[in-house]
Amino acid sequence: MRILADQNMPLVEEFFSEFGEITRFAGRELSPQQLVDTDILLVRSITNVNENLLTHANKLKFVGTATIGTDHVDQTLLKQKGIAFSSAPGCNATAVAEYVISSLLALAQEDGFNLQDKTVGIIGVGNIGSRLSKKIAALGCNVLLCDPPKQAAGELEGGVSLDTIINDADILSFHVPLVKEGAHQTKHLLNKHNLSQLKDNAIVVNSCRGDVIDNQALLEFMQAGGGLSLVLDVWENEPTIEQALLPYTRIGSVHIAGHSLEGKAGGTDMLYQAVCQQLGKPATHKMANFLPEPEFTEVNLGNTFSETNVCQLVHSVYDARRDFGLLKQGLNSVGFDSLRKNYPGRREFSTLTVKCSSSANAKRLSQLGFNVIEE
Ligand SMILES: NC(=O)C1=CN([C@@H]2O[C@H](COP(=O)(O)OP(=O)(O)OC[C@H]3O[C@@H](n4cnc5c(N)ncnc54)[C@H](O)[C@@H]3O)[C@@H](O)[C@H]2O)C=CC1
Numbered sequence: 001m002r003i004l005a006d007q008n009m010p011l012v013e014e015f016f017s018e019f020g021e022i023t024r025f026a027g028r029e030l031s032p033q034q035l036v037d038t039d040i041l042l043v044r045s046i047t048n049v050n051e052n053l054l055t056h057a058n059k060l061k062f063v064g065t066a067t068i069g070t071d072h073v074d075q076t077l078l079k080q081k082g083i084a085f086s087s088a089p090g091c092n093a094t095a096v097a098e099y100v101i102s103s104l105l106a107l108a109q110e111d112g113f114n115l116q117d118k119t120v121g122i123i124g125v126g127n128i129g130s131r132l133s134k135k136i137a138a139l140g141c142n143v144l145l146c147d148p149p150k151q152a153a154g155e156l157e158g159g160v161s162l163d164t165i166i167n168d169a170d171i172l173s174f175h176v177p178l179v180k181e182g183a184h185q186t187k188h189l190l191n192k193h194n195l196s197q198l199k200d201n202a203i204v205v206n207s208c209r210g211d212v213i214d215n216q217a218l219l220e221f222m223q224a225g226g227g228l229s230l231v232l233d234v235w236e237n238e239p240t241i242e243q244a245l246l247p248y249t250r251i252g253s254v255h256i257a258g259h260s261l262e263g264k265a266g267g268t269d270m271l272y273q274a275v276c277q278q279l280g281k282p283a284t285h286k287m288a289n290f291l292p293e294p295e296f297t298e299v300n301l302g303n304t305f306s307e308t309n310v311c312q313l314v315h316s317v318y319d320a321r322r323d324f325g326l327l328k329q330g331l332n333s334v335g336f337d338s339l340r341k342n343y344p345g346r347r348e349f350s351t352l353t354v355k356c357s358s359s360a361n362a363k364r365l366s367q368l369g370f371n372v373i374e375e
């Protein structure tokens with residue numbers, strides 16, 4: 001069997017060698033000719049799987065994307081052609097939620113406020129939004145949730161409208177899929193019209209898809225004196241991003257919010273499980289066997305739980321400001337895609353065991369995602 005896999009997908013050889021010959025490709029450069037005689041295609045978010053790419057796909061049986069987002073894949077076309085498809089829902093949801101928590105704690109520390117005094121609006125309450133909501137609640141913040149599709153289906157109690165979040169939230173974090181049409185379209189959810197209705201000094205976090213915020217409208221708003229604090233992991237027109245936004249960005253990165261080692265490896269693992277199912281073979285490999293030991297494994301917290309302690313704990317595992325440093329240093333020298341390819345990686349909070357002596361604190365730390373031992 002011939003397997004084509006994105007060069008930035010980890011552990012493909014470890015998981016897939018038993019099925020056939022693996023060839024790697026650069027995600028933005030895959031040509032239709034490369035799909036001749038290919039049985040399995042494994043992509044990441046930067047490869048558009050469309051009519052043009054499949055022109056010569058004479059043997060293709062399975063397409064997998066090791067990502068949560070699927071806006072780069074024409075699933076209707078795959079169905080018409082009888083090609084099986086799988087994505088990796090939830091694979092890096094924890095990583096994205098932790099990126100947001102790390103960024104917010106950094107801004108709170110720098111600006112001298114407590115997150116627990118803030119109202120956080122989460123737009124999109126799926127795998128990422130719901131995990132983030134749990135972590136944010138552990139910090140004692142007031143949380144507003146907005147997910148119209150879920151609200152319409154009766155799947156989210158107490159949900160509010162986007163307008164309510166725009167008007168009332170101190171912090172807004174977007175976790176919706178990119179949808180360009182229909183009743184619940186998300187392209188430019190934050191736009192020229194509603195930017196001006198945000199609270200002064202609101203914090204806006206985008207770690208879903210760049211197009212969810214109108215970047216030109218955002219730039220004009222900031223150039224006109226808008227006082228927002230911006231945390232931007234995703235941008236319109238990646239990899240050619242609007243660099244004029246950088247001076248207005250408090251924390252920025254190259255679309256790596258989901259790139260914890262666990263999140264990236266988890267995407268490959270989920271595709272492996274899907275291919276095994278497709279081929280009727282048992283799944284024998286486990287992701288945990290391929291991950292290295294974390295650098296720091298244990299901390300003793302005693303019975304304290306202040307935001308300062310939590311900030312230290314979180315940043316000992318991952319400080320998103322490191323990634324803003326990488327962006328600022330490397331964007332014009334090595335470029336956006338190269339920064340992503342050579343991302344130094346990071347671990348998730350669960351790799352750190354926190355010993356603590358109060359059960360209330362143990363509960364909150366565990367809600368944040370740490371591995372907690374109550375002593
Ligand atoms: N920056 C990064 O590295 C990553 C970005 N992502 C992006 O994050 C997105 C969300 O991921 P998950 O939470 O795992 O997806 P999910 O599918 O579990 O949840 C998305 C939620 O958004 C809701 N939604 C849809 N339209 C909406 C609207 N107009 N307003 C409010 N809510 C709406 C859906 O009902 C759903 O509950 C992905 O589609 C992907 O584009 C995902 C992983 C990593």
Ligand SMILES: O=C(O)C(=O)[C@H](O)COP(=O)(O)O
Binds near residue numbers: 067068255259
């Ligand atoms: O899962 C998603 O959706 C993402 O956006 C990924 O975490 C990042 O995607 P890649 O570009 O690394 O495939």
